[in-house]
Amino acid sequence: MGFFIFFLFLGAIIFIFSSKTFSPIPYFPSQRADLPLIIKALNLKNNQTVTDLGAGDGLVIFKAAESAYKRSLNTQFIAVEINPVLILIMNVQKLFHPNRKNIKIVLDDIFKMDLSLPSRRKSGDIVFYLYISPWYLEKVIENCKLKIVNFRVVSYMYPVKSLKKKEGIIKGKNSIFVYNL
Ligand SMILES: C[S@@+](CC[C@H](N)C(=O)[O-])C[C@H]1O[C@@H](n2cnc3c(N)ncnc32)[C@H](O)[C@@H]1O
Numbered sequence: 496m497g498f499f500i501f502f503l504f505l506g507a508i509i510f511i512f513s514s515k516t517f518s519p520i521p522y523f524p525s526q527r528a529d530l531p532l533i534i535k536a537l538n539l540k541n542n543q544t545v546t547d548l549g550a551g552d553g554l555v556i557f558k559a560a561e562s563a564y565k566r567s568l569n570t571q572f573i574a575v576e577i578n579p580v581l582i583l584i585m586n587v588q589k590l591f592h593p594n595r596k597n598i599k600i601v602l603d604d605i606f607k608m609d610l611s612l613p614s615r616r617k618s619g620d621i622v623f624y625l626y627i628s629p630w631y632l633e634k635v636i637e638n639c640k641l642k643i644v645n646f647r648v649v650s651y652m653y654p655v656k657s658l659k660k661k662e663g664i665i666k667g668k669n670s671i672f673v674y675n676l
Pocket of ligand 1: 576
């Protein structure tokens with residue numbers, strides 16, 4: 496019986512990670528070695544909201560929230576993820592995070608959701624972090640533009656072709672592309 500439950504559980508996890516619905520873009524974390532440069536690119540400040548769109552296991556958002564905590568910043572962090580297993584993993588990690596009061600974890604679809612809802616902000620100091628396949632980047636940025644004005648995009652590894660003229664590049668193990676819109 497125990498074996499059966501274990502294999503059922505394993506099957507469910509494999510299904511979630513291979514399903515197009517739960518994982519349309521595969522889960523790959525950003526490179527740990529690049530985290531200091533990613534945090535530099537986010538340019539953390541007071542009264543700012545940083546959202547990781549497709550947050551994975553929360554590697555970037557938790558590290559950035561730790562950095563803000565050490566600097567006594569009130570920056571708000573939002574992790575949006577579609578995979579329920581990764582949402583569960585983030586919620587467990589959040590319980591033990593020193594800056595948990597400033598971290599929000601949201602189960603939603605970055606292509607369809609109203610991106611102004613989690614932060615309840617439509618403008619101001621808003622930063623979106625993205626590490627998703629290039630062909631999906633434009634689609635997500637169009638969704639950001641629907642409800643939000645004046646935001647910044649930090650894209651790991653992949654440039655946003657339509658924003659080439661506003662591009663800044665930080666070179667790490669992989670390049671980090673920064674756009675001020
Ligand atoms: C390449 S990983 C990046 C993880 C994390 N941002 C990082 O840099 O470590 C992309 C993540 O996007 C999530 N994802 C894919 N499609 C999504 C969607 N439509 N809505 C929300 N998250 C999505 C995947 O489940 C995966 O965890």
